[in-house]
Amino acid sequence: MTHWPQRQAALLDALAASGALPSDWRPAFEAVPRHQFIPQEVWRQEASCVPVEAGDEWWSLVYSDTPIVTQLDDGRPGGPGIATSSNSKPSLVARMLGALDVTEGHRVLEIGTGTGWNAALLSARLGSRRVTTVEVDQDVAAEAEKAIRSAGYSPRVVHADGEQGFADDAPYNRVIATCSVRRVPPAWIEQTAPGGFILAPLGLDFWSGALLRLRVADGTAQGRAVGGVQFMPMRSHRPAQDAPVDDSTARPSPGALVPETLASLGFALYASARLPGIAMTQGQHDGVPQVWLWDRQGSAATVTDREVWQYGPRDLWDEVTEVHAVYIRAGAPAAEEFGVTVDSGGQRLWLRSPEHPVV
Template sequence: MSEDWRPRHAALLEALIASGELPDAWASAFAAVPRHHFIPGEIWEQRATCVPVTTDAAWWDLVYRDVPIVTQVDDGRSAGPGIATSSNSMPTMVARMLTALEVADGQRVLEIGTGSGWNAALLAARLGSGNVTTVEVDPVLAEQAAKVIKEAGYSPAVVWGDGARGWESGAPYDRIIATCSVRRIPYAWVRQTKPGGLILAPLAGDFWSGTLVRLDVGGDGVASGRFIGGARFMPMRSERPRPDRPVDSGTGRRGGTGALPAETMAGLGFALYAGAKLPGVVMADGAPDGSYQMWLHDRSGSAATVTEEEVWQYGPRQLWDETTAVHRAYVDDGSPDPGDFGLTVSPGGQRLWLRSPDMPLD
């Protein structure tokens, strides 16, 4: 595909700088590493489903918009259902995460999830290729990324492996950054980070779609830190959700009105709180017909559908009743913001806390 990409690239950089997401420390790296070099010819736009991009004009338009781009579906298999399995993150999120990583010259970084290779190339441009290692679980993606990164003029270590194990042979690192979501921070990452180092990763739970957590690693082998905003990423391949037990629609019970307090119930603060209090319960919300709705289900066949007009509950649990009880407790607890929550990871596991590590929620 041939086009004078420079005006598009310059416009994207200007927009990122104007938004405050791209600080001076990263501007030169973004200027030196244009996004389109890392986007394959076959891509999809994520809407309700993955929509193939079929023309050169649409390809260029998508590549230089501030949106994520699906770069692989169905793990690269043909004739699949068209489920996104790898993507190039939206530039705003890339800039936000790299800024939050707080790197300094000479520091060594491990990236979990190479994907298209753009993030690894940006790190190499900022820190030098010799200070960057990136690990990818998909051998085809790892090979493709290594090729395009080299063509762009950088040579970080691109390795094929399970990112949940980190990359022991290159440890210790000053920073670890994950570009896939995990349900639990692998302790291998803590063990492979130098004391005083930092781990930045999207954490995903059942009740929320994802949020960034930034952990400081102490000399005692414990990492602890706070959540710093929402972040939706594809799950680590080994952590993809299993199919849920079907809901028996014959058990439906109609309740009263939902009286949805959407301003807090749909927020990340409540999602973190409810995720600890209602383990295994999945929440989704939206307005498909113009009116706000919420859907709840667990993995064992209970569910609830809620609108302002009515509530329906299914299966053995009263999921809406349970959720509203937790919401009342959340409000009584001061309706904490996402930044009030944090996470501690130790050899014994991880623990979610509210306001202070000595106030665990789970």
């Protein structure tokens, strides 16, 4: 423990050298040590959540640029061990705070308090009375508030559903979400001052994870993707449970070389609009690179360069490759070329200009 200042300094130096930590945010990171917000019982996210031993392993994890799982299965014992709350990797925290573009006098609403580290960093930068943070899990909110108070800060910590924001302290100049959403909630737009920004991770089915930066004006939020992020979904935005796949419908075909752009954030955004409801992930099975597709209604596909298997009523691999071909003909646009408009008519994804919706 006596060596944490050196560990902290080394981490912050590395974040600054990489460009993740803006110079105007470094004093806040120095004033708010990460270890003050990490409980003793934590997990490392690997193929599954692996417990971290107390002592040097814990300290090494805390002062590495690594996310830390702080809750499994919404806090219920005996579950499957799925991560449901975490402390984000420091480079991501720094990059998002930099993208928030705050200045003195701004009021900020944070959706997803988690461990409280982000709220404390905002308080160190802006002053506690200008920060409101909302957490849906009562136990997580209570522990976060305790850690924040111990660190010397006193933002308003609210136990509530973050989808509704928190109208009592509105309007806010900035809204930042530390959980992904399928759609930007209307309450966030209503509670953001004209000219303010909403910074939120968009989490759709097709392996996406785009960070949206939306300016609010006249009841509309509009802006572009500003990079890729991976966050746990807001609880009310979690996907529906998948329907079982009937193995008897298996249809084999020759293997396929998976193009690199299939796993790009640009294609993930494009496919999320053109192929709503289809989910994708990729990895390795028995040492062989593989893509998995499913639609939550009982269709699925597995793809390797050796063979393709499709299941259920839809040929998902055929649908994906057809849409991917259109994406390539459009120039294989990067994620930053896509934008989102949210208004009373709903949420729309567009390419290069709001006048060119992706449909």
